[in-house]
Amino acid sequence: MPCLVGVSHYAGWMPGLYKDEGVVLSTIKLGEADRILTIFTRDNGKVRAVAKGVRKTKSRWGGRLEPFTRVDLLVYRGRNLDTITAADIIEAHPGLRTDYVKLTSAAALAELVDKISPDRERSGATYDLLLAGLAAIHDGKGTSVVPAFLVKLLSLSGFHPSLQVCAGCGDTRALEAFSPAMGGVVCLGCWEEDGSAMRLGADRILLMARMLSLDFGSPADEEAVVDVTNSLRRYAEYHIERPLRSLQLLAI
Numbered sequence: 001m002p003c004l005v006g007v008s009h010y011a012g013w014m015p016g017l018y019k020d021e022g023v024v025l026s027t028i029k030l031g032e033a034d035r036i037l038t039i040f041t042r043d044n045g046k047v048r049a050v051a052k053g054v055r056k057t058k059s060r061w062g063g064r065l066e067p068f069t070r071v072d073l074l075v076y077r078g079r080n081l082d083t084i085t086a087a088d089i090i091e092a093h094p095g096l097r098t099d100y101v102k103l104t105s106a107a108a109l110a111e112l113v114d115k116i117s118p119d120r121e122r123s124g125a126t127y128d129l130l131l132a133g134l135a136a137i138h139d140g141k142g143t144s145v146v147p148a149f150l151v152k153l154l155s156l157s158g159f160h161p162s163l164q165v166c167a168g169c170g171d172t173r174a175l176e177a178f179s180p181a182m183g184g185v186v187c188l189g190c191w192e193e194d195g196s197a198m199r200l201g202a203d204r205i206l207l208m209a210r211m212l213s214l215d216f217g218s219p220a221d222e223e224a225v226v227d228v229t230n231s232l233r234r235y236a237e238y239h240i241e242r243p244l245r246s247l248q249l250l251a252i
């Protein structure tokens with residue numbers, strides 16, 4: 001296998017090769033010189049692929065496949081793992097790595113897409129959302145980007161939370177609690193019946209609905225952002241049945 005080259009310089013073509021673009025979500029070491037990458041691609045959804053020799057030739061190629069980097073890719077489809085054959089940077093997003101808040105926020109977005117999106121399921125909307133979320137963090141649009149990203153991603157991924165009517169009984173009055181198990185906001189009557197539901201003020205519920213419907217970066221009270229983030233994290237963890245560690249690490 002040749003070491004990693006640019007997409008435009010790749011001369012060979014063989015069955016099983018596909019061209020795509022994607023954002024690197026995470027990388028782990030494999031053996032002496034290789035890495036396994038998780039990439040969310042525009043046309044093939046979430047894929048896991050080996051980048052061979054990438055650590056041996058780090059100065060030349062490694063920077064192309066750092067987390068959050070948007071890349072053009074040539075990939076060879078394998079039975080379990082694909083293999084990256086060529087890569088070119090579209091957008092390196094270096095600004096996301098220079099600042100602790102931006103780095104932890106970008107890492108949260110990457111973990112959310114990794115854990116909530118199924119393997120190899122194409123979703124152009126998720127891809128566009130990921131690009132928009134990273135751009136908003138890059139532009140310093142504040143701590144509300146992560147929970148806004150989460151509620152948008154949940155909605156796109158089949159986990160849409162009820163935010164306008166009680167998820168338990170359909171009532172529109174006394175919506176002052178949030179229940180992961182029932183599927184969103186609940187009235188006080190339903191809250192009493194669900195021991196895992198949490199109280200959540202009407203202003204927090206309104207903020208959650210605004211985060212779902214508006215673009216990133218609308219101003220929000222910091223304490224309200226914390227409450228909404230924690231509520232959505234519990235909701236997501238309940239439905240995907242996995243912890244979301246990077247959300248727990250956010251400086252909130």
Ligand SMILES: [Zn+2]
Binds near residue numbers: 167
């Ligand atoms: Zn109810």
